[in-house]
Amino acid sequence: MKRAVVLILTVPLLLVAYLYAQGRPASGRTLVVVPFENTSPTPGLEWLSEAFPEAFHQQLNSPVVYVASRDERLRAYDRQGIPANLHPSRATLYRLAEQMDVDYAVLGSYSYDGVHLTATAQLLDMRAQKLLPAATETGPLTDLGNLQSALAWDLLRLIRTDFSLPKEKYVASVSPERLDALENYIRGMLAVSGEEKVQYYKEAVRLNPAYPEAWLELGKTYFAQHTYEPAISALSQVPSSSALAREANFYLGLAAFSHGDFARAENAFQFVATRLPLAEVYNNLGVVAARRGRKNSAEYFEKAIRNDPSDPEYHFNLAISLSLAGDRAGAARELRTALDRRPSDLEAKALLDSLTPPAAGVVAAASIAKAPAQRMKHNYDENTFRQMTVQIQSWAEQQFARSDPRSHARYHVELGRELLAHGFTAEAESEFNHAAMVDSASTAPLTGLAEVSVARGDAREARTRAEASLRLRESADAYVVLAGLDLSENRGEAAAQNVNRAVQLEPGNLAAQNLKRAVAAKLAEKAQPLPQP
Template sequence: MLKPSFSRLLASSALLITALAAPLRSQAQASPSAADEKQPGGHVVLVLPFDNRSGNPNLNWIGDSFPDTLNQRLGSAGFLTISRDDRQFALDHLGLPVDFRPTRATTIRIAQTLDADYVIVGSFNTQGTGTNIRILVQAQVLEVNKLHLSQPLQDSSELPRLFDIENAIAWKVARQIEPGFTVAEQTFLSASAGIRLSAFENYIRGTSATASDERTKRLEVATLDAPTYAAAQLALGKQYYADRSYDKAAATLAHVPSSDRLSLEAGFYLGLSRFNAAKYAEAETAFAFVASRLPLPEVVNDQGVAQSRQNKDASALFQRAVTADPGDPDYHFNLAVATYKRGDFATASREIQAALKLRPNDNEFKQLQTLISAGRATKPVGDGFDPTTRLRRTYSEASFRQAAFQLDQMRSMRLATLPPKQQGAEYTQLGQDYMAQGLVPEAEEQFLSAIQADPSNATAHTGLAQVRQLSDSPDDARKEAMASIRLAPSVNAYIVLAKVDLQKNELAAASTDVQNALKLEPRNAAVLQLQQAIQAKSQAPAATPQAHP
């Protein structure tokens, strides 16, 4: 059976988006011209593994790693990227092996199968040997509708700086697709900070491995090497779940922070793991967390199933699932079960009839219809059939990402209708929310949008200064902090200045920055901590120059 294409998956979540976005759309329609100006491009991008031209098969993992990094960076830039699983589906559907390196013609066929607007293809080679290996990369962007292949986008670096190459290529790809893309290259370059290359290698080798044992072993090594590596924790948790090691899966998935963008998928599988271990209250909590962020019908349904296993009335949750996706017979069945058990035979009869229209040959549907017709609400009859609600065990990453993507588009439409100062304020709040989650490229884009809408927004300039300081661009950080202070002095702007001056060992200037901040907030903990750092550095003995023969 053909897996739904991206366009069809987008359509399948239309009812959910309609319900969530109705207030946004009504405001956007009041000013369609403004909405049109801010409407994102909505590009669907497929990144294929890069071809290994080094002649060293031990480096194949590097080619496999490019889609992972580019998908993350392009996703942060507002593009809708196609996951590894969906890419694998296209290869399977076309009868192509996993390690297939497509020609231009087959690349186009893969893109058309997945409804991609752009395909990123590339290759890498090496120079040097041993610890002096240098990676040379080139990538090209295929615009599917125009069948146009861009000129090669190139970069190179030593192997230990693989992240820099991949992030630089991602930035160049974003600029190739959207020439007006404004996020700085340095922000992309710093986005992979904190991930050890050895952990990344084991993660890529693990997710690419065909044998279950090797996948588990590689991913375990990756998580031991980098305990805060959320992507590796998620992959290992899913592998444990596939192996039916439900307690180990739950313990691993719980390590993914709730602020991480992977927390929704991790939360879904955490709920499944807890459910399969018969820990229904904990499963309900996990599903409820995911539903609070993005209430797709499969999540709301599973929250209801976990609730029903605790002998609670979950009919309200099942009704939400049915409303969001009336074409799913299992949601109708679950609502019929819940209402039947509470004695609401009229609703139960209506829902089981809807389920049977969608799936006429389901025996459980027929048995439940018989029970409802008999009007027996509490005890099984006949062969002892006792209807049980059905769990949705499949997580659709594409559906989750597409729903979030569409909501972002609707939000952009709404923001475009607001007065400039209000636009700036809301973009700034979004940027601060992204910063709190550690999503620096996303935060930068929001702060830039805020400043474009309202150049006098001092808080947006401060936010951009914080981004620049985190991405190791001290001169730009100072520039934005000073711009913010000229508009409205703030503690956070002075903190950025102090950190920049301290980094440059300009202790007198850093001390002045701290004093200015303390005038505004004498007890600010972050400022007092910086003051101690400056004092400690000023009291440290200077390094004694060594004599050279």
């Protein structure tokens, strides 16, 4: 099984890592969703077939559910010899799910009568080897997003018997994508040529400029076409607060590096590295540092090797840095290690042959043959990480044991925030407390604890925690908590003051902006103008 450290972390992965670390493997909670069957005679709706798996993948990934990605499903189709556009029979679906070693397979269908869309989903329980009762939802086609959310809730209740969030609250918590933008995004996914993909993704972001999934795929498509400037532009549109930001910055780093903008590449890879220490990102930072003439490139490669000593690329890259620094013996040692792992590496063999046994351990760099280019890592694979089992248990803490307290605390804060978003208040509180212990100077853990108190309905404790955060340092998030509490207590003036402070500190804070509008509406009811900041 591939080691966990090769993977870029996204927020849903934090949750899976957390649960494994708590000794609760996701047994019985893995599933694959196959495209829904179109039983409607209405033309032009074939794209909906893939829209349902996409929606379920986004919504059902949770602390205890892993949903296989579309790429994983297509690879499984390929191994089974199933065409990508074929709707498999139940017997074929069973074999597919068995090969993927998932606990459930989701199959479904949809029809449209010109007014209403009706969608049905059914779980194939691989452990019990039976089909569970079907779930059906009906609504206007224009209300597709809410219909999909309702159907996702139906499935979640079957998978997680402990799931208690009311259906209406679950549906209300999901912001549906506008239909025309979603259609273009899905058609872009289904397109074969890069040109078609670009056309559809560009239309999706034109219709909805705040569509991070479409921006990410547009940027990745441009990168695959070696058109790096448009790739950089598209990937830069993914907000840093998005769950997709790590993946976007990974590809942004690659595109900027390929375009020769090494400073931007370094910033992008640093963005990922500070959120989770990964071998690939350390490697790429080392390559960028070497290109920029920095002396610390070897340090990055050494970090990559500590995380994953089995990858020959890291030893090869370290050998080049050592050779350029004049450490001939060290370079030869790393090249031998690289060749042990990949004997067919002709570049490594040629470089090793150029290093004659030294009289001393260090020689002048000028006496060494011109080194080949160091190698970037282009793989982004979060799915393997999500499926890790016992390796996950101690992995995160081992990684952050070598990291600075700020990065370590950030990991637990982000994990706590997503746990809280999924209703796991006790687990979220534990993560925020851990973050506070790791980095006592950070305000984010205390703000997170205040948000836990809000979720529990303990306004007094929430206010105490938010104020404690502000005593450490002002932050927009803490002021948002206080403003929300003030608003719920009908203290409009105080809410306005706190939300204004939040916006002053962080003008782009969406929660602050939304709350400011809510405060303004509340004050308008009382004919009170919103105080100026």
